[in-house]
Amino acid sequence: MKVQPYEQLLERCLQEVARTGDAEAVLAHYPQHADRLRPLLQVALATSQMYADVPAPPRGLAAGRRRLLETAAQQRVQAPATRTLSHNTERKPKMQLLFATKIVSAVLAVVVSLSAVGGGAAVAANGSIPGDVLYPVKLTSEDVRMALASAPAGQVALALQFADQRVAEIRAMVGRERQVPETVVTRMEQHVSQAMNQAARASDEEMPGLLERIMQRTQAQAQALEQLRARAQEQNQAQLENAEGICQQAHEEARAGLDDPQTFRARYQHREGMPEDITPSQPPTPGPQGNGEGPSGPGGPGQNETGLPQGEQQRDRDREQDCDGEQGQECDPQRDQDQDRQQDQEQDRDQQQDQDRQQDQEQDRDQQQDPQQGQPEGQQQEQQQTQEQNQEQTQQGQPEGQQQEQQQTQEQNREQTQQGQPEGQQSSPQGGR
Amino acid sequence: MTNEQTLLERAQAFDEDALGQLYDEYAPPIYAYLYRRVQDAQLAEDLTSEVFVRMLQAIRARRLWKTSFQGWLYRIAHNLVVDHYRKQPATPVLELDEDLVADQKDLDSAVAERLSRQRLRSAIRLLTPEQQQVLALRFGQQLSAPEAGDVIGKSVSAVEALQHRALAALRRILERG
Secondary structure (H helix, E strand, C coil): CCCCCHHHHHHHHHHHHHHHCCHHHHHCCCHHHHHHHHHHHHHHHHHHHHHCCCCCCCCCCHHHHHHHHHHHHHHHCCCCCCCCCHHHCCCCCHHHHHHHHHHHHHHHHHHHHHHHHCCHHHHHHHCCCCCCCCHHHHHHHHHHHHHHCCCCHHHHHHHHHHHHHHHHHHHHHHHCCCCCCHHHHHHHHHHHHHHHHHHHHCCCCCHHHHHHHHHHHHHHHHHHHHHHHHHCCHHHHHHHHHHHHHHHHHHHHHHHHHHCHHHHHHHHHCCCCCHHHCCCCCCCCCCCCCCCCCCCCCCCCCCCHHHCCHHHHCCCCCCCCCCCCCCCCCCCCCCCCCHHHHHHHHHHHHHHHHHHHHHHHHHHHHHHHCCCCCCCHHHHHHHHHHHHHHHCHHHHCCCHHHHHHHHHHHHHHHHHHHCCCCHHHHCCHHHHC | CCHHHHHHHHHHCCCHHHHHHHHHHHHHHHHHHHHHHHCCHHHHHHHHHHHHHHHHHHHHCCCCCCCCHHHHHHHHHHHHHHHHHHHCCCCCCCCCCHHHHHCHHHCCHHHHHHHHHHHHHHHHCCCCHHHHHHHHHHHHCCCCHHHHHHHHCCCHHHHHHHHHHHHHHHHHHHHHC
């Protein structure tokens, strides 16, 4: 007889019992496993019988139907959201890519010059948020860095980092009670989409790691946005929900990519070489300082995507719970083309990163020395929290319950083999009872 | 294009008839699933209503199902259950009356049966949410392993492993008494 994992054997027995209704007859086919299988089949049968007992709904489900139709009628009068992840985005012509590259190169020269001269504008821009005069400089700097990053690992890392930036900006704007412009969410979506596109281009060996990283980051971002939504003003609810949905959708698609890399690759394949990956995005039109700007987004009301709790979206690989937990600042970029050109690019990028780090340090010092002129509480918190997210994402990206469950599952797996202690005994799910 | 596909496309346009038909078809199994998870008919009914409102919101935001619409609904339902228990203050598990259990052999079979089910329900509540989910999907909703995997977001082998762990844990809890 073909050797098969015990779980598969149990599944086969369950199917046969469901078909024949005779557990002993089924067990007779597996005499060497009968003693072990029998109690499990008995528990399964008892559970099936218990589950068969479902009372009629007290109000007959009619109230729910009315509520559904009323809600639909309300939503019909509003325009549906148009947000989709990048694989539905239209292609841009190839020429635009070339043109964009030239623009980026020119902007790079300007930015580097500015930084070399004294970096005043770039320093200020680094901590800017939408509506600030220097915010477009910050975005341009990001575009330049992205254009120079090597694909796919470097661009994935950078795209996720920039998505973190957008979340931090949203947090700062909520903290200042300013309206979050739709363009910030749109740009965040571009970052997330770019990370997905780059992951789809990665080698078979590299792709799983990148997808795992996308999952971790988008989960942390979604959770941060969910928490933010709890204290956000009404005017920002739709944008926050939309942003959260983007992160959740990316999280799910990355997870699906782990399960089925080929389909994932095919889905994003048509995006290869897409110009928007490096095209400098249109920054939000700066509005008057301190005021909201940009239209409110079309994101709908309501909850997060499909009501998914963050913790439940964490990929449970059952017995593969050993998470590497790596959260390095950047992946090592692949060096796949012209060596000389890459070295130049890396030098430039390192320069840029050094400048960024310097800017961060200077900002931190400034804030500590002169809190009056420093960023408001929300902005300071945002930077701290983003750093913490980067460093401890594996843990912070999960709600308490999920962490607890992971620990429990790990413990259960260990104890299953070592102590034979009851699994469920250690857990207190669903209310911790 | 199948009837269901047509129905789903119409539902995405908030077509009232299509939404009504979808509700009529899927609300009963979703209610049954929710009842199996929360063991409270009123709560299961309320959550069923919420599942379909969430469905609308997701449709509006174009966050749609990827494979099975029904699996997608189960997933919404599961997440609502988890959210519900996360927000609820912890409530004690219904304790068994040990005297009654000890004298179970003297009770008539109907009462003994009820006690047995109560004990099983209490034991299931000690499992992890995912373990409870897989039991409800496989043994309550009678989904196949691939169908359950679609709902949970796991491979078939992962579902089988989860199911095995759930049954083994349940057995140990029940044996311990």
